[in-house]
Amino acid sequence: MAAAKRSFSLAEVAKHNSEGDLWVAIDSHVYDLSKFVNFHPGGKSVLYDEEIAGKDATEQFFSLHRTEVLHRPAYKRLIIGTVEGQSQQFAPAPPGSISRVPYADPSWLDPAYSSVYFKDSHRRLQRAFRVFCDEAMIFLSVYLIPDALLREEDGKPPSPSLLEKMGELNIHAMRLGPGKHLKGLKLMGGIVEPEEYDYFHELVITQEIGRHGTRGYGDGLSGGLPPVINFGSRELQAKVVPEVFSGKKQICLAISEAFAGSDVSGVRTTAKKTPDGKHFIVNGTKKWITNGTFSDYFTVACKTDKGLTVLLIERQPGVETKAIKTSYSSTAGTAYITFDNVKVPVGERLGKRKPGVRSHRNIVGQCLVWANQRKVFGKPLMNQPVVRAKLANMIARVESGQSWLENITLQMCNMSYKAQAEHLAGPLALLKMYVTRAAQESAAEAVQIFGGRAITKTGLGQTIENFHRAIPFDAVLGGAEDVLGDLGVRQAAKKIPKNARL
Ligand code: HEM
Numbered sequence: 001m002a003a004a005k006r007s008f009s010l011a012e013v014a015k016h017n018s019e020g021d022l023w024v025a026i027d028s029h030v031y032d033l034s035k036f037v038n039f040h041p042g043g044k045s046v047l048y049d050e051e052i053a054g055k056d057a058t059e060q061f062f063s064l065h066r067t068e069v070l071h072r073p074a075y076k077r078l079i080i081g082t083v084e085g086q087s088q089q090f091a092p093a094p095p096g097s098i099s100r101v102p103y104a105d106p107s108w109l110d111p112a113y114s115s116v117y118f119k120d121s122h123r124r125l126q127r128a129f130r131v132f133c134d135e136a137m138i139f140l141s142v143y144l145i146p147d148a149l150l151r152e153e154d155g156k157p158p159s160p161s162l163l164e165k166m167g168e169l170n171i172h173a174m175r176l177g178p179g180k181h182l183k184g185l186k187l188m189g190g191i192v193e194p195e196e197y198d199y200f201h202e203l204v205i206t207q208e209i210g211r212h213g214t215r216g217y218g219d220g221l222s223g224g225l226p227p228v229i230n231f232g233s234r235e236l237q238a239k240v241v242p243e244v245f246s247g248k249k250q251i252c253l254a255i256s257e258a259f260a261g262s263d264v265s266g267v268r269t270t271a272k273k274t275p276d277g278k279h280f281i282v283n284g285t286k287k288w289i290t291n292g293t294f295s296d297y298f299t300v301a302c303k304t305d306k307g308l309t310v311l312l313i314e315r316q317p318g319v320e321t322k323a324i325k326t327s328y329s330s331t332a333g334t335a336y337i338t339f340d341n342v343k344v345p346v347g348e349r350l351g352k353r354k355p356g357v358r359s360h361r362n363i364v365g366q367c368l369v370w371a372n373q374r375k376v377f378g379k380p381l382m383n384q385p386v387v388r389a390k391l392a393n394m395i396a397r398v399e400s401g402q403s404w405l406e407n408i409t410l411q412m413c414n415m416s417y418k419a420q421a422e423h424l425a426g427p428l429a430l431l432k433m434y435v436t437r438a439a440q441e442s443a444a445e446a447v448q449i450f451g452g453r454a455i456t457k458t459g460l461g462q463t464i465e466n467f468h469r470a471i472p473f474d475a476v477l478g479g480a481e482d483v484l485g486d487l488g489v490r491q492a493a494k495k496i497p498k499n500a501r502l
Helices: 010-014 058-064 067-071 120-139 144-154 160-168 199-210 215-220 226-231 234-245 357-373 385-413 417-455 462-474 481-495
Strands: 006-008 021-026 029-032 079-083 251-254 270-273 279-289 297-304 307-314 319-323 335-345
Touching: 006 010, 010 021, 021 058, 120 199, 199 357, 199 385, 251 279, 279 297, 279 307, 307 335, 357 385, 357 417, 357 462, 385 417, 417 462, 417 481
Parallel strands: 006 079, 251 297, 270 297
Antiparallel strands: 021 029, 029 079, 270 279, 279 335, 297 307, 319 335
16 A cells, blocks of 8 residues: 555544545545545445445445455555554455465465475476566556456457566466477576476466466467477477567467367368479368467468378468457457468478366355355355355365366376377366366356356456356367267276276
């Protein structure tokens, strides 16, 4: 809070309760709302109400606004002093803090818990990256969280300045997981050595980004670089990777089509070799391509005479992207793409997704706090057994998803890429099916707990609204839930010993 100028008794505050001279006390601070009353988004009458004008309105304020409203610089300026004998109760936690609300953070961040998975370097990265996100939130600068909220509003892509800042810290590179692409890079200012970076570090980054509570924005930040890194030629990597890691260029993965979603073999985009064998000519369409609207490069699945291949295509004449209006989020840049006789050098031929447990956890934490603070018929919502039963189910879902995710991450750390494909494709498909289904169940329950607030894009329930709106997309993007579940069971069925009998 800004340094308070003077200290007032509540009796003094009470004298300022009329039009042109309106004060209220909120959480030990005195606000002069005489002019602001004309601009108050909730209207004038609520502020002139005799229960509010000249009174301590702390309880009413927090039942109607998110705490962060008080920390916006424009509103901090309304503070003229403090209330005698009171101290601030609802100060924001310092940047980088671990939540004190049970289950609002994964248990490995709780000092009372131990974890065999997360080592010192994971903890260092987590602390530094959370400070990066939180500082942005508090100072409303150009970094992650405020940018996410603004872009959700205006549907524009993540700000170039943010992408470049992430580039300086090599966050784009870290988001691709461990590998040779990290060699020689200074990760998060040198906090983690590229050689020690593993899938748990990647999980840390993914989960911290998941805290910002605006799903489409996080998707807009992702891309189609892994095939370039895993299968691209040295020349191709040298050109594309630095541009994308620095945040100057955008890339997306363009696989699905109106004809082929989870069933990738149905792809109809064709790549035909030119008679001299030096180029492919690409024709076809792609649909639901996250980040496609803003991308400079497209990692495209195509059909050739010899089966499916993946090509890297640069934006050029013949490549058109059209934004698809979704019920989800325009900042994710979801596109319909057409390729019309696009010429691609043959050398540009190229050879995953972490399920959203963290954003699920966000809403569990918010529901716990809201059920505790919201009073209905004079009693907190938490006093209702039906609300506690919903919360119990939500906690159980998020904790089981996290444990399964950590177990699979450990297996990834100890398996080659090839072994991962063999042993983890099935479990990963089942995990994704489970967490997206579980998240949808929790989203529906969260809406019941927040009531009408959960259907407005701003205000107390804004995180719930965003989650509830965006979560069905998780169940479709990267493979439809049913298809994934089926894949998981079919993979397991293959491994049942032929002589197994009950
Ligand atoms: C420093 C003082 C205040 C500031 C800066 C402030 C600011 C705001 C803002 C930004 C909103 C829009 C919030 C949103 O979309 O979530 C809002 C809405 C509202 N405010 Fe305030 N407000 C203040 C004090 C109060 C007080 C004392 C009351 C007491 C009743 C009040 C009642 C409301 C109501 C009823 C709404 C509409 C809520 C809704 O749509 O659910 N405000 N206020």
